Amino acid sequence: MPSIRKSLLQLLFSGSSMKRWNDKLRPMELFEVDKQAHKMMVAWMLYETNARGLPLDERLALGEAVVEGGLFEYLYRLVITDIKPPVFYKIKANPDHYRRLTAWVMDQLTPRIQVLGETFTQRFREHLAVPDRRDPASRILHAAHIYASRYEFHLIKHLNPWDEELDEIEEDFTATLTAHSDIKGVPELLTEGHPFERFASLCGRLRFQTRWSQTPRIPETTVLGHLFIVAACAYLFSLELNACRARRVNNFFSGLFHDLPELLTRDIISPVKRSVEGISDLIAQYEHDALERRVFSLLRQAGAPDLADRLAYFLGIEFGSEFETVVRKKDGKVLRTDWRALAESYNHDEFDAKDGGLLKICDNLAAFLEAYTALRNGITSDQLQHALWRIQGAYAQEPFQHGVHIGSLLADFD
Template identity: 65%
Template sequence: MPGIRKSLLQLIFSGSFMKRWNDKLRPMELMEVDKQAHKMIVAWMLFELNTREMSAQERLGIGERIVEGGIFEYLYRLVITDIKPPVFYQIKANPAHYRQLTDWVLDRLKPRVECLGMPFWDRLRLWLDHPEEGDLARRILDAAHSYASRWEFHLITHVQNYDDELEEIEESFRGQLETHRDLAGMPELLQGTGSHLGRLAHLSGQLRFQKRWSQTPRVPETSVLGHMFVVACFGYFFSMAVGACRARAQNNFFAGLVHDLPELLTRDIISPVKRSVARIGDLIREYEFKELERRVFAPLEKGGYSDLSERLSYFLGLDVGSEFVSTVILDGLIREVNWDQLQTTYNQDRFDPKDGNLLKVCDNLAAFMEAYTSLRNGISSDQLQQALWRIRAEYQQTSLGDGVHIGALLADFD
């Protein structure tokens, strides 16, 4: 059974330090983890739209390749760090050079990733060894990558005085996106905010502007968008560790990826505020639902994307009151279940299970990583110290199945 180690969590979180467009004038720092989150949200949209007519098993297979392929590409990017895309594409065009670079990357990833088990490692190696394969999952990831990168590129173009690379970069993005125009949803995404689908992708990207712990100095300053990607990765890894079925593991990734989407509408209201004022949590929830309906769900349904709307609602737990409630689908109806039921009776693809409890653990682990890393970097505050103490105390005795002890994992962060 795969396990989870401190070094793996730190590797995933390290994208919060990795700057993008580092050779360009930028109105704000653009971080790798934010771009990856935006990419995977767009990939989820394209996945849903391009597998509508497929069987459940076909969808699961493609969904697994998209989730894991996205994680594999992120891990690769973390190692090669700041190689400029034109240079990397030249390396990739030469099989011998790409092989050498990839072998070097795999050598550095193995000590961190091997805790997830040899099957996962073999899939990682196979994905990176054969970048030329053009199946649907890779095409969706390539399209989502180009979309998110171009969206980000447009944030910086207006502040450049003169840069002879800008036109060439824009033309490159345009060409990459045109090759994927045949994918369902791509023409609408390319319309930008002129389409309902493009508007949701644009709104999602804006979550990179929204900083977490906004009144607490931290290094690094993480965004809501990047935080969602970290939670999604943690959710997928812990799903593997507890032996989750394929549907459950994928649902946990995608639910983690969108779990803070309502903060587009309310900003990041910290838990003490939600808990300290009578009914404030309920009021916030009511407001979030109304605004989600007005700005997200109604436009999607109007644009013919009711299946996307329904899926997003399921991931956000709107029918059960919280994204952190565990659910399955029985006879077409969403049902709340507990951990033991998820691990036994309902740990089957046909029940479409989602781990609300596991995602809550991952959400707190991501917050712990934010506070811990900032303290290790010399930025201390009462809020950060209290967050570490609270999360350690809350999970000191918590286990997720055999061999997945959250308290023991947190104890490694000393």
């Protein structure tokens, strides 16, 4: 399979500049990539809740349908850009109009996504061919989409008291979520103060944290948006590596949540962690305690201890790092491994593998995209230049890591 290239990465990143609610007065800029991250976090909770008791193959099939459906909808949204929802819904209601719009969207996207293979492109076409899909994964995604949009709406509602659209928008959000109440977890999302809803709301706050907070950039990315870019890259690289379905799904959701502790500690940069002996261990212990108190406990209170355990697995709590490559043996024991052993011996769904080394590459790649784009947009900064030099230099020495030709990919940006 051809390798992922610069044009696809730049397309994924473009959602960091795509503004939402830009016809309303806003307390802060709201961006598409942040909304997508929040949507997929909520979709993960609904997926895990509704997959309980399913056989492994059915559970993973549902998980991948949720992941790919979310990616397909994001890429579609990037192309149609500022079509307001009421207008888009009218287009979807007319089969001919929707077919023509979708054909045009695919014409725009195909040159960039074809590196992922014809099978992926065909799945994309088939997903878009049906405007209102009613399968379980699509309904989970739609409920998560409405929740995340409703969360943003509540941020701007009080600033727009004169806007006659607001009551109608809120009623539509509530009615649509209520129509999905047969999905386990949705009634709890509708119940303010329920631990499930509190956790979903907590995740949304990551949009308030700006990355590189002391470095001017355009666009100013948030921790929430960064998580989605890392997750998307992790999934797409997993396809390139011919990873099994469990690895693909795990890599996406591990990337999506890997910086969740920053909600509790904010972004503590590596030089600070290395400046005082023992401070890194102290920070790790604090993050663990805070996660237990403010995150895992919420999921347990919601009657979902399995979700708390799953999130701990994604975050690498057992080994102290989200970037450890791990597998789960048949006896339930989690073991560290390396990418070669993973590919040769553990690339099977039953091992529940997670490519921590690949996540680290994707984390660095997302930071590289942030710095590169800011510099291309005219922001001159020693910190940004140093970040590009550091990341490119690291992969120039070892261009092939975790099965990915990351050095040649970064060379595309020269």
